Amino acid sequence: MRCEHRRFVRGSVAAIGLLLLVPFAAFGQASYPMLMSIKPIAATVGQASEHTIASRYTMYGAYQVLVSGEGVKGEVIPSELSAEEAAKKAVEQLKVRFHVAPDALPGVRDVRVVAPLGVSTVGQLVIGTGPVASEGSNNDTIDKATVVQIPATICGVVEKAEDVDFYKFHATAGQALTFHVRAGRLQDKIHDLQQHCDPILMLRNAAGVTIAANDNYFRADPIIAHKFDQEGDYVLEIRDVRYQGNQYWEYAIEVSPQPFVENVFPLAVARNSTTDVRGAGFLLSDKPLSVQLPADAPLGEHWLVAKVDDRTTTPFAVEVTDLPLALEAAGDNNSAEKAQLMAVPAGVNGRMDSEGDVDYYAFEAKKGEAFSLEVISRRRNSQLDSHLRLLNEKGAQLQLSDDLKIGKRNFSDSWLENWVAPADGKYFIEIRDVHLRGGDRFPYFLTVTRSLPYFELYLDTDKTQIPRGSSSVLFCRVERKGGFTGPVDLSVEGLPPGVTATCGRIQVGAKSLDAIIVLEADDDAEFGTSLLKVTGTAVHEQADGTKLELTAVGRPYQETYQPGGGRGHWPVETHFAAVTDNGDIRRVTVSTQEIKLEQGSSQKIEVTIDRSPEFKANVTLDMLYRHLASSFGDSLPPGVTLDEKQAKTLLAGSATTGFVTVKAAADAPPVENHISVVMAHVSLNFVMKTTYSSPPIKISVVKKEGK
Ligand SMILES: [Ca+2]
Numbered sequence: 082m083r084c085e086h087r088r089f090v091r092g093s094v095a096a097i098g099l100l101l102l103v104p105f106a107a108f109g110q111a112s113y114p115m116l117m118s119i120k121p122i123a124a125t126v127g128q129a130s131e132h133t134i135a136s137r138y139t140m141y142g143a144y145q146v147l148v149s150g151e152g153v154k155g156e157v158i159p160s161e162l163s164a165e166e167a168a169k170k171a172v173e174q175l176k177v178r179f180h181v182a183p184d185a186l187p188g189v190r191d192v193r194v195v196a197p198l199g200v201s202t203v204g205q206l207v208i209g210t211g212p213v214a215s216e217g218s219n220n221d222t223i224d225k226a227t228v229v230q231i232p233a234t235i236c237g238v239v240e241k242a243e244d245v246d247f248y249k250f251h252a253t254a255g256q257a258l259t260f261h262v263r264a265g266r267l268q269d270k271i272h273d274l275q276q277h278c279d280p281i282l283m284l285r286n287a288a289g290v291t292i293a294a295n296d297n298y299f300r301a302d303p304i305i306a307h308k309f310d311q312e313g314d315y316v317l318e319i320r321d322v323r324y325q326g327n328q329y330w331e332y333a334i335e336v337s338p339q340p341f342v343e344n345v346f347p348l349a350v351a352r353n354s355t356t357d358v359r360g361a362g363f364l365l366s367d368k369p370l371s372v373q374l375p376a377d378a379p380l381g382e383h384w385l386v387a388k389v390d391d392r393t394t395t396p397f398a399v400e401v402t403d404l405p406l407a408l409e410a411a412g413d414n415n416s417a418e419k420a421q422l423m424a425v426p427a428g429v430n431g432r433m434d435s436e437g438d439v440d441y442y443a444f445e446a447k448k449g450e451a452f453s454l455e456v457i458s459r460r461r462n463s464q465l466d467s468h469l470r471l472l473n474e475k476g477a478q479l480q481l482s483d484d485l486k487i488g489k490r491n492f493s494d495s496w497l498e499n500w501v502a503p504a505d506g507k508y509f510i511e512i513r514d515v516h517l518r519g520g521d522r523f524p525y526f527l528t529v530t531r532s533l534p535y536f537e538l539y540l541d542t543d544k545t546q547i548p549r550g551s552s553s554v555l556f557c558r559v560e561r562k563g564g565f566t567g568p569v570d571l572s573v574e575g576l577p578p579g580v581t582a583t584c585g586r587i588q589v590g591a592k593s594l595d596a597i598i599v600l601e602a603d604d605d606a607e608f609g610t611s612l613l614k615v616t617g618t619a620v621h622e623q624a625d626g627t628k629l630e631l632t633a634v635g636r637p638y639q640e641t642y643q644p645g646g647g648r649g650h651w652p653v654e655t656h657f658a659a660v661t662d663n664g665d666i667r668r669v670t671v672s673t674q675e676i677k678l679e680q681g682s683s684q685k686i687e688v689t690i691d692r693s694p695e696f697k698a699n700v701t702l703d704m705l706y707r708h709l710a711s712s713f714g715d716s717l718p719p720g721v722t723l724d725e726k727q728a729k730t731l732l733a734g735s736a737t738t739g740f741v742t743v744k745a746a747a748d749a750p751p752v753e754n755h756i757s758v759v760m761a762h763v764s765l766n767f768v769m770k771t772t773y774s775s776p777p778i779k780i781s782v783v784k785k786e787g788k
């Protein structure tokens with residue numbers, strides 16, 4: 082049902098209330114840069130353009146601009162600093178240049194800036210096909226509308242409460258255009274932009290009469306498609322639907338004559354194939370779109386454009402699969418009696434053709450066989466909010482899935498994972514829209530496969546800052562599927578020069594979810610950044626004794642902060658490690674890096690922090706990665722906890738020493754050299770913190786003597 086999931090942490094308001102009593106000096110000074118906006122927020126295919134990046138926390142000394150995907154490069158434009166900026170090393174506006182290749186795929190890219198204090202959070206850049214037109218200084222009324230030439234990508238900001246922006250353009254008779262707004266969606270990955278823009282778009286004629294309007298199409302963002310009957314001047318009006326504003330609420334309105342493809346049918350295509358698909362969207366003809374995939378196309382989501390009559394479409398997504406493909410048969414499949422029989426494994430491309438449509442499929446199973454049924458629809462921009470049921474031959478419901486969760490995010494697609502057939506027979510799958518909607522915008526891909534053991538790995542977060550001469554920690558969490566219960570060993574590739582890694586193991590058992598990687602930078606390591614690839618490997622022993630080797634690449638989450646101070650996560654494509662300048666804490670040292678705990682025993686770890694000379698704010702120690710009332714990662718082995726009473730974790734003022742105590746439960750499972758760490762947190766503001774870490778601590782748990 083929900084494609085968005087916002088969690089409000091209970092008790093967070095009270096926590097902030099207490100923190101408000103702390104004087105401002107209690108905050109740390111040094112943080113990686115947090116990108117807030119890019120102005121203008123769009124660049125054009127085949128062109129180079131200058132932009133201003135705004136950040137929280139300094140980008141002083143910024144030396145690199147990173148852009149995701151192929152075909153877009155970024156660079157810092159050197160500029161003279163004001164005396165104040167130079168004295169305080171405070172640079173929160175940075176000029177950059179983007180170079181977009183002629184064959185770069187339009188769409189949204191992740192942008193980061195690298196500075197001596199670290200690699201930044203993610204900013205967003207729209208790549209459009211039309212020239213960029215920027216908002217004029219006062220375009221708040223229709224008579225002061227900014228004049229733009231179309232096609233264009235119009236860039237502006239809903240910068241203050243009650244801001245309304247007007248743009249005037251000329252259209253010819255018979256001209257057909259889409260007006261596609263990106264605003265709210267551009268804010269999902271912004272680290273700390275808690276309130277999002279909810280834009281509404283209106284198209285008016287020269288007399289000011291509204292001829293089209295849209296509020297929410299792509300979640301909160303609108304789109305209008307319009308064919309102009311008469312030549313003349315027209316006006317676009319954009320504002321927040323609630324009349325709210327924010328200096329960082331950048332928007333891009335792509336005004337384009339291109340065929341706009343929202344989704345395609347069939348949705349899933351094979352590698353090394355050419356497939357004719359039908360596009361659904363705006364300004365499309367009846368002609369099919371040709372989708373060509375090379376043999377080495379990665380599986381899963383794949384974005385591309387197609388050509389129709391010399392016109393290039395907007396980018397659209399297909400699902401790339403290696404499964405044998407079937408197509409929903411024409412005619413009535415609206416009941417179990419008329420179900421289409423599927424082979425296993427296979428995937429079927431179907432569509433909810435009209436309102437009230439229900440599709441039935443069937444497959445044969447033997448008792449004890451395990452299957453997974455998955456619907457891919459909304460994840461590839463179908464409007465279908467799938468509702469999936471599994472029925473037996475008598476029509477009784479065995480399983481139901483409406484929405485699914487992958488990692489930390491919910492999707493409105495459906496998934497029945499690792500279902501075991503209770504008896505030999507024929508089983509029926511029923512798929513429909515949860516609200517019984519249908520039409521050409523409702524394609525789906527339904528897969529039926531035999532369940533196999535596997536796991537997925539998630540990285541918290543998307544960047545690891547390693548101060549030179551010090552260390553830093555990266556948390557990894559596993560999700561085990563298909564009956565896999567074993568341990569997972571971590572490894573990492575792509576370390577910056579001068580950095581070494583100690584990789585942990587996610588221990589055996591359903592409750593062991595986390596392991597860490599500790600990265601240590603030499604004293605003389607050069608500033609630099611690199612893309613990290615974290616891999617987990619495991620061996621699964623099957624019922625017949627044969628061994629299956631499993632691997633998964635860790636998928637990074639960017640952390641975001643939410644109204645109320647809760648910590649959210651948004652998936653991003655990259656995890657960067659950066660060697661950074663020393664921050665508020667130069668080093669965290671511990672009294673021991675090797676601990677042997679007998680079951681039921683405990684041990685104290687003394688901790689010393691080396692503060693930078695000016696740094697006198699509070700520091701807190703922990704071995705769990707916690708925020709408010711939630712724990713996001715545990716560096717300790719199973720059965721080992723912190724003895725919160727035997728600890729001094731608050732290092733107030735200029736204090737430099739504290740301690741923690743680790744305690745093994747009487748039944749803690751024996752473990753050898755589990756990689757743990759002590760973190761030192763420095764608050765940056767009421768909710769955010771910077772984390773420093775000790776070198777790795779190896780904890781072993783041994784059986785109590787005589788047991
Ligand atoms: Ca404005």
Ligand SMILES: [Ca+2]
Pocket residue numbers: 279280281296297300301302303322
């Ligand atoms: Ca809206």
Ligand SMILES: [Ca+2]
Pocket residue numbers: 413414415438439440441
């Ligand atoms: Ca049907």
Ligand SMILES: [Ca+2]
Pocket residue numbers: 082466467468482483484492493494495515
């Ligand atoms: Ca659903």
